[in-house]
Amino acid sequence: MSITLHSPLDMHLHLRDGEMLQTVAPLSSETFAGAIVMPNLVPPVTTKEELIGYKARIQEAIGNDTFTPYMTLFFKPTYTKAFLESVKDELTAIKLYPAGITTNSEGGVSGFDIEELRPTLEAMSELEIPLCIHGETNGFVMDREAEFVAIYEKLATAFPKLTIIMEHITTKASVEALDKFDNLYATITLHHLLITLDDVAGGMLQPHLFCKPIAKRPEDREALRKVALEAHPKVMFGSDSAPHPQHAKEACGCAAGVFTAPIALQVLADLFKQHSTIENLQKFVSDNAKKIYKHITVPKKIVTLEKKPFVVPAKYGNVIPMYAGETLKYSIA
Amino acid sequence: MSITLHSPLDMHLHLRDGEMLQTVAPLSSETFAGAIVMPNLVPPVTTKEELIGYKARIQEAIGNDTFTPYMTLFFKPTYTKAFLESVKDELTAIKLYPAGITTNSEGGVSGFDIEELRPTLEAMSELEIPLCIHGETNGFVMDREAEFVAIYEKLATAFPKLTIIMEHITTKASVEALDKFDNLYATITLHHLLITLDDVAGGMLQPHLFCKPIAKRPEDREALRKVALEAHPKVMFGSDSAPHPQHAKEACGCAAGVFTAPIALQVLADLFKQHSTIENLQKFVSDNAKKIYKHITVPKKIVTLEKKPFVVPAKYGNVIPMYAGETLKYSIA
Numbered sequence: 001m002s003i004t005l006h007s008p009l010d011m012h013l014h015l016r017d018g019e020m021l022q023t024v025a026p027l028s029s030e031t032f033a034g035a036i037v038m039p040n041l042v043p044p045v046t047t048k049e050e051l052i053g054y055k056a057r058i059q060e061a062i063g064n065d066t067f068t069p070y071m072t073l074f075f076k077p078t079y080t081k082a083f084l085e086s087v088k089d090e091l092t093a094i095k096l097y098p099a100g101i102t103t104n105s106e107g108g109v110s111g112f113d114i115e116e117l118r119p120t121l122e123a124m125s126e127l128e129i130p131l132c133i134h135g136e137t138n139g140f141v142m143d144r145e146a147e148f149v150a151i152y153e154k155l156a157t158a159f160p161k162l163t164i165i166m167e168h169i170t171t172k173a174s175v176e177a178l179d180k181f182d183n184l185y186a187t188i189t190l191h192h193l194l195i196t197l198d199d200v201a202g203g204m205l206q207p208h209l210f211c212k213p214i215a216k217r218p219e220d221r222e223a224l225r226k227v228a229l230e231a232h233p234k235v236m237f238g239s240d241s242a243p244h245p246q247h248a249k250e251a252c253g254c255a256a257g258v259f260t261a262p263i264a265l266q267v268l269a270d271l272f273k274q275h276s277t278i279e280n281l282q283k284f285v286s287d288n289a290k291k292i293y294k295h296i297t298v299p300k301k302i303v304t305l306e307k308k309p310f311v312v313p314a315k316y317g318n319v320i321p322m323y324a325g326e327t328l329k330y331s332i333a
Numbered sequence: 334m335s336i337t338l339h340s341p342l343d344m345h346l347h348l349r350d351g352e353m354l355q356t357v358a359p360l361s362s363e364t365f366a367g368a369i370v371m372p373n374l375v376p377p378v379t380t381k382e383e384l385i386g387y388k389a390r391i392q393e394a395i396g397n398d399t400f401t402p403y404m405t406l407f408f409k410p411t412y413t414k415a416f417l418e419s420v421k422d423e424l425t426a427i428k429l430y431p432a433g434i435t436t437n438s439e440g441g442v443s444g445f446d447i448e449e450l451r452p453t454l455e456a457m458s459e460l461e462i463p464l465c466i467h468g469e470t471n472g473f474v475m476d477r478e479a480e481f482v483a484i485y486e487k488l489a490t491a492f493p494k495l496t497i498i499m500e501h502i503t504t505k506a507s508v509e510a511l512d513k514f515d516n517l518y519a520t521i522t523l524h525h526l527l528i529t530l531d532d533v534a535g536g537m538l539q540p541h542l543f544c545k546p547i548a549k550r551p552e553d554r555e556a557l558r559k560v561a562l563e564a565h566p567k568v569m570f571g572s573d574s575a576p577h578p579q580h581a582k583e584a585c586g587c588a589a590g591v592f593t594a595p596i597a598l599q600v601l602a603d604l605f606k607q608h609s610t611i612e613n614l615q616k617f618v619s620d621n622a623k624k625i626y627k628h629i630t631v632p633k634k635i636v637t638l639e640k641k642p643f644v645v646p647a648k649y650g651n652v653i654p655m656y657a658g659e660t661l662k663y664s665i666a
Contacts, residue, residue: 140551141535142475201534201547202474205587210538218473250583254538 002333003269003278003305007033007298008285012132012167012187012238013261014038015069017054021061023317024243027262029067031332033286033301036070036132036238036293039095040104044074048087055090066299072132077109077116081123092296093130093165101136101144102212103242103256112151114158121159130163130293131155132187135174136213142197145213146173156181163292168192168240170213172223178234185292187238188228190267191258191322196221207254208320211242229275231283236292239264243319259321263312266330267323269305273330304333335666336602336611336638340366340631341618345465345500345520345571346594347371348402350387354394356650357576360595362400364665366619366634369403369465369571369626372428373437377407381420388423399632405465410442410449414456425629426463426498434469434477435545436575436589445484447491454492463496463626464488465520468507469546475530478546479506489514496625501525501573503546505556511567518625520571521561523600524591524655529554540587541653544575562608564616569625572597576652592654596645599663600656602638606663637666 013035015025028035037058039045045054051071058069070092073079079094097108109117124131135152136144152174156164166174166186178184195215200206209215227235241264242257249255260267265285272281290298310331312323346368348358361368370391372378378387384404391402403425406412412427430441442450457464468485469477485507489497499507499519511517528548533539542548560568574597575590582588593600598618605614623631643664645656 140529141531142550196473198474201543203586204589205538205540205543207538207540207587210534214534217475253536254540256537 001307003281003330005265005282005285005303005305007301008265008303009033009237009289009298010035010239010241010261010264011236011289011293012036012038012189012240014040014240014242014257015058016243017041017057020243020245020317020319021057023319024241024261025058025061026063027316028241029062029064031262031265031303032067033299034068034070034296036093037072039072039074040097042104044104044107045072046074046076048090051087051090066301068297068299070293070296074107075109075120075131077120079120079123081119081126084120084123084127084129088127088129091129092293093132094124095132095134095167097134098136098138101138102134105134112154114154118158121155121162125159125162128163128295130165132165132167134168135166141214142216145169145171149173149177152177152184153181156184159183165292168213168238169224170216171220175223175227178227178232185234185236187240188224188235189238189240189258190260190264191215192221193225193228193271194267207249208322208324209258210254210256211240211258212256225275228284229272229277229280231280231288233288233291235284236289237264237268237285245318246315246320249320259316259319262316263321263323263328265303265305266310266328266332269330270328305330306333334640336614336663338598338615338618338636338638340634341598341636342366342570342622342631343368343572343574343594343597344569344622344626345369345371345522345573347373347573347575347590348391349576350374350390353576353578353650353652354390356652357574357594358391358394359396360649361574362395362397364595364598364636365400366632367401367403367629369405369426372405372407373430375437377437377440378405379407379409381423384420384423399634401630401632403626403629407440408442408453408464410453412453412456414452414459417453417456417460417462421460421462424462425626426465427457428465428467430467431469431471434471435467438467445487447487451491454488454495458492458495461496461628463498465498465500467501468499474547475549478502478504482506482510485510485517486514489517492516498625501546501571502557503549504553508556508560511560511565518567518569520573521557521568522571522573522591523593523597524548525554526558526561526604527600540582541655541657542591543587543589544573544591545589558608561617562605562610562613564613564621566621566624568617569622570597570601570618578651579648579653582653592649592652595649596654596656596661598636598638599643599661599665602663603661638663639666
């Protein structure tokens with residue numbers, strides 16, 4: 001029996017630029033109708049020109065219009081209301097990185113002084129531009145996200161009309177924050193539904209499963225699975241698929257990121273089937289996102305998954321995907 | 334001002350065999366007067382012949398008698414009292430591995446049924462052979478050692494005259510167990526005094542700092558530092574220096590182990606100096622061990638450390654040491 005998905009969306013995606021963009025963009029556009037594209041290029045996307053230029057390069061790499069790249073700017077507390085008004089039509093959201101917390105985030109926010117952030121965040125609130133946040137402090141690696149929940153709560157309270165999306169949540173603490181504030185939402189990745197720190201460092205060290213935020217404890221994964229599998233209306237799928245060339249993952253000092261774009265829907269189908277919640281997958285991978293991001297228009301695209309073995313390629317270009325060489329139960333028809 | 338150490342001992346050391354033994358044994362014998370040598374070869378050391386043969390190969394690799402390899406057998410619950418009596422003079426301790434918990438531990442103990450273990454452990458107790466334990470359950474990676482404390486306590490209670498050494502402890506929970514039972518002791522490595530999980534996986538992933546037990550939380554490191562720096566009489570230095578060839582550390586699926594033998598005393602001197610506890614270093618690296626392992630004889634050896642920069646080689650043979658290429662503050666004179 002096949003599974004039909006209408007316009008699946010990936011609400012957190014890294015497409016990079018240049019050669020890597022050419023490799024990975026078609027892999028997302030093949031199975032998704034759109035994706036929120038992260039702005040952490042080198043240098044990050046902070047101007048209207050960069051936004052428009054990057055979007056054009058993505059569209060060129062994809063070569064068709066059945067996939068919409070929802071563009072984002074890299075948050076700066078110096079963005080004025082006038083500037084935001086001028087770019088509003090070119091972007092879908094703004095992504096905030098605490099300074100230095102993950103790949104190419106050096107120019108991010110240090111400290112979360114509400115008054116310093118107020119002009120930009122109030123303007124975003126008025127203009128209905130959602131704020132996506134990589135929510136980690138610079139504390140101990142297993143505590144960083146849980147510590148950041150207080151900052152999410154402070155922002156959600158100070159800007160009650162601002163749509164705040166807790167990106168790639170990995171902890172029970174973040175899941176619990178979801179229901180406390182009307183304006184807090186979350187994306188959840190594929191890999192955080194599947195792995196814990198045990199898979200990264202419990203046996204041999206597995207660089208291809210190393211990501212930020214790092215996979216947490218079994219009870220955290222349980223909390224994530226619960227809201228994803230029930231398609232809690234405030235959560236949506238965001239792969240955080242983050243390609244790095246093989247040498248950067250297997251070197252001493254491996255880069256953070258798991259590449260899941262080409263296998264995400266197949267594995268999600270299997271996971272939701274296993275838990276007898278397949279009827280919720282449509283909401284998790286598309287409908288919830290359309291309600292949360294109420295201004296997006298989504299291309300019509302029907303994706304059919306069938307129960308037929310799919311052998312994951314060892315590499316896509318020079319990027320090693322999650323489950324490289326393994327056989328998945330579901331294929332894209 | 335130089336620091337003089339009398340007969341420093343490394344109470345937990347991996348010397349491997351073959352070519353690797355040739356590379357690493359002289360690096361330990363240069364600065365230590367003796368070391369407890371782990372038996373987890375492939376296959377593990379379980380017979381008198383293997384014990385004698387391995388000791389002879391170690392002595393040959395060292396080429397002098399100013400370093401004593403204190404030999405160990407790989408624990409089997411099938412060892413009889415008669416067997417233990419026959420090997421008593423050839424060994425210093427017996428090392429117990431839970432099955433499959435670390436490098437080459439597949440033939441270890443599954444379950445800790447006191448009655449199954451009683452004949453061997455009572456014989457060891459009577460013959461005054463210490464039991465060294467790698468104390469980890471097969472639970473979640475951050476909880477494995479803390480979960481094992483209950484097993485340490487069960488063993489310490491059931492065999493009150495048996496000297497039980499909690500090897501390479503990494504947690505506050507193990508430190509706290511030390512003072513609860515007269516017959517529980519511990520070794521502490523250099524790297525667990527220095528790093529937390531943040532250093533392994535908080536920035537980029539660092540395979541050369543990946544070890545088992547994995548480095549834990551800041552408060553765990555604090556608890557370890559406290560008892561090491563005060564030279565608590567029940568703790569002693571054991572490097573757990575564990576060489577792997579570079580390719581096994583940097584591959585996808587990196588092997589566990591940090592290679593510290595050639596730099597351990599230099600870094601310990603710096604750490605104890607920084608904390609104004611240099612007068613305790615002699616106890617931590619030698620005197621405590623002599624009291625805990627009351628039957629060992631220790632070669633006289635004076636090691637002098639001076640405050641003079643030491644650039645750590647990038648490699649010893651094909652093994653990358655901790656602090657490769659970095660400059661340490663202390664050198665062996």
